[in-house]
């Protein structure tokens with residue numbers, strides 16, 4: 001995989017081969033010495049969006065299971081699934097999926113409370 005890199009001296013966009021990453025080379029455009037980053041993480045541009053995209057991609061299953069647990073809590077064993085949904089929501093929040101994390105925390109608490117009310121109401 002080739003990393004995109006911008007020369008700090010002439011701002012030219014470069015595509016250095018993987019074997020040169022982490023090394024100091026001369027810019028093909030302005031001939032200044034530049035140190036290529038080892039990974040895209042060290043770049044300023046695209047860094048934030050790449051990090052968020054990676055997080056969201058890697059936790060797709062976790063996001064789905066967070067909503068799943070929260071909704072199951074409404075029908076089945078609210079304390080257990082409610083807490084599971086809450087825990088997964090917090091994990092998603094810390095992994096960078098702020099919107100999903102907050103939504104799952106709110107949803108899991110709401111569903112657990114309603115699930116317990118429904119449970120009490122139907123058992124009486």
Ligand SMILES: [Zn+2]
Nearest residue numbers: 007010027030
């Ligand atoms: Zn340059």
